[in-house]
Amino acid sequence: MSETPKASGSLADRITGPAASKLDAATTSFTPGAPNPSNSWADEVASPVGTESKRLEGTLEEAQLDGATAPHAGSGLHDAQYEVEVKLSDIQGDVNSPLFSVSTFEELGINQSILAGLYSMNFKKPSKIQEKALPLLLSNPPTNMIAQSQSGTGKTAAFVITILSRLDYTKPHQPQALCLAPSRELARQIEGVVKSIGQFVPGLTIQAAVPGAVERNAKVQAMVVVGTPGTVMDLIKRRQFDVSNMKVMCLDEADNMLDQQGLGDQCLRVKQMIPRIDQILLFSATFPDTVMRYAQQFSPGANEIKLKRDELTVGGIKQMYMDCPSDEGKYDILASLYGLMTIGSSIIFVKKKDTASQIAARLTQDGHKVVAVHSAFEGAERDSIVEDFRSGKAKVLITTNVLARGIDVSSVSMVINYDIPMKGRSDAEPDPETYLHRIGRTGRFGRVGVSISFVFDRKSFAALSQIAAHYGIDLVKLDQDDWDKTETIVKDVIKSSRAGTNLQS
């Protein structure tokens, strides 16, 4: 039952490594259409219904006393016993969804005080990556892990739960877990997630190690340290950061960190300066093959959870493109997009800093609350701009690639590729990884999001086409001539079910 070959899309089948058998034990009830019916979820679903309807009959009068049924007498509880159970296909229809899972956090054996934090954050059930990874992550002895899962599916929560579960709470001033991220924003964000999930964990201490956050000569005295590789390396060198008792080390956006020349070296140096680490975790939404080999050296003997390339995009993100008359014409079109659909927060990715400023001015004029982040802003200023966006004080963020990865603002419902992401010498070729990470800023945790890419000439059109071909996705074309029509198209695209996407392949 564990090695069902038919569910080719399921993560379980592609998990390798020593702990594979443990995983199977944890997920026995997962496989749909399992040969053992008494164990299947279908029965769990069915049984309460039967008993409940019997009970309802007996307490009909009592039920009516409190009146909820009064206004619609006859339509409500009277026919409860004839109600039809929800079709199994409806419940299990999304088994291939990265958010599908059958277990609960309780079943994964997570500590009560961590659970309280998860509930408080409105987490109800583990996502697929959490369900698969957590039993491996939490098992003893600690084992390394390389995990890949789509954007917005709860990777951060998975490793934060692991970190919180590994700490020795009798040593509140001893650094025990280190988390590295490629940018200060991301490090700050992870710090926030640790604080949220750990809000009910007594005695938890946490500190950020990003440029400017730790004073010279001050000691790092928190159990969990989240930082950027350069700063962490300096702190260890200057003996401000005692790494003698390190239990977990985690790299978020690992492919990005190991791939970049500077960051990769720094990560390696940090790792070499730490005498002993029980568990090394690498997480990302993308792991290009070249990086994968390096990752396996960095985190030896790791359990691996990987995805196929065509499973990378999340079905909840509706991808469209807008054919613009010219490069300059993009301003007006951008401004008009905002009336077409319900938008919470939105992110606009541009190539150049001055484009960012121009767009910001234009949108502010239209009544939007806009912030712009690019490399011209430094340290704390960047923190506070991103914080404004995260808290919803500003609802439009214009940025260059600095924020393409990892930033998780759950209410982002639209991502605009104002310029198509390019890489290589003089931007000669399209950059599918960056495209994926950019659009992954929306559609967080199963929500619906929209991504619209702007093309205006042959080059940008060709680049976008190549990206679409790379992931095997169909992009919907939008038109700027008739906004009523465009509005209808956008509505239909948003409503369209995930059946047409690669999630159910």
Place this chain on the structure above:
Amino acid sequence: MSQQSFPGGTSSPSSNNDDLATDDTTDDGNMDDYVKRWEERNSEETHKAALAAAHAHHTAIREKALEVLEISKLREETEKLRQKRIQTEERVRLETERAMEELRIREEENKAKLIPKPPPRVPTPPQPIQQPVQQPKQPEFTSAPANQPVNQLTQAPKQASAPNVFQSSQTQPPPNTSQANLKQPTSQQTTPATASHPMQAQLQVSAQQPKQAQQPTQAPSTTAQRPQAPSNASQARQAPWTARPASQHLEEQKIMHQSVDRYADIHKNLKDLRDAIRQFGELNRQFKNEAGAMRRAIIMSVGQLTEGRGVNKVQMQNICAQLDASLAMPIPPRFERALLFNPALVMTSTPPPSKKEDTPNNGDKMPLLTIYLLNILAKAAISQFCTEAGANPKAADPVGTLIISIFAQSKYCWRGKSLIEIMIAKFRITCPVLFGFRGNEKTEEGRERLGWKKDVNGNWISEQEHNDRMTGLGAGWASICLRDFSRTQLDNPWPPIKYWKSLAFITNTPSGETSSTQFVVLKAMIDNYTALFFKCFGDMGVRALHDALQVFPRKAAAGNVAASSLQVLAAKLQRDTGLLLAVS
């Protein structure tokens, strides 16, 4: 106590144990001691010692007295608190009982409605098609004399679909109305609003006359009903919020319950209205483009709202500008039928024309486009709740504030009454648990009753998406209901009591019938809104939260995650605000 007594004093030496043994058997040593003491009886030391002893004695007694006083004070206080608690409990009990009784009455009324009645009196002139059309939809009509308020509600659609052009005054002579009937076919193309119910429209014209005749008798009977209901403590207490007579609350309360199904009608009427706009737009391209631009302006502005005081002025102005433009748009006479709309179609009760001179929109109709835009505004808000606030519940607050302040403005009212029920009708469809609906999430019908949405392929949306929607809508409901109008001249069109009712509907669910949807909605309603809630309801609010966060989750099946997160919310409140919900 020290024993420094001396002979002749009031306290005898025999009280000392040591002395007791030696007193009778007087030997030399003792005698000497006695003599010595006798001689020193007037010395200063003896005197001082005696004083000290007296002082110590006094202090001890005083301390004891203070202690006793303290204890009795405490006891008294405890007793007072106990009395207060008993009183509060009694009050809660009585209020609950009152609510129960009211519900029982309603139940009976509903039962009464279901009793088959003899065929209704035939109105003049007789219309053969009237009965089959009306009866299945509005059985209450037949029991008119017994249920006046209901009658009033159901009256709305009837009056509404009457052809509008020919109904400038209420006392229209019958010949005119028949003329309207004759003309209808010719003008149907341009009247999409009424075109969808040509039959109904026809029969309404004739039904209207006896209706109007009834109206004078209706008024006294509604007022006569008021004293029937028991006095209403909880509503009187929120006086600072709505300094309006209790009778009005009673009326509203009835409306809220009895009109629950009316909201579904309103929702349907709004859909027809949208079709009407679309159809008219097909005939008139310019109108279509203009309406589209206005719609997108409103949707954009709602999406721009952010938290904070005074940061949403531009958005508010922009939305008002669209609404004002729609009110000011000139309507050529030949389009009046198509472009004027009877707002009673989207209200639970039809207000009489206001007697105040300067009441805006005091006539029979309002521009169709204005109602449409209000509908778009409500739709945009619901959509914003479902998507944005589902992910970030705090985002609901500015939207709710905007909604209630626009619907409270008199220029967007009809005959002085707010059109906010357009918004409420949408809540009724998207989040029925707020109105007391329940369902089993594991059955098709149950999910339908809970407002669980289906996607375009007819599959239920995922649990996660559903929970997100319910979270956003719960927060949105709170953001609309819990607004402080004490510092404005305007009436609160949807006062906090509506929030209390939804809270009560959910928490009074019997244990076998709870659903995760309820827990999710309840959590979203409470989280971030406790301060406003306590401001409205004070101690009773604390008590209510105790029920909602600590008693109600226990009704859930073991291991219900949504219920657990309610309990976590209680813990969070205690941690962050020091609020203790436990009641002895």
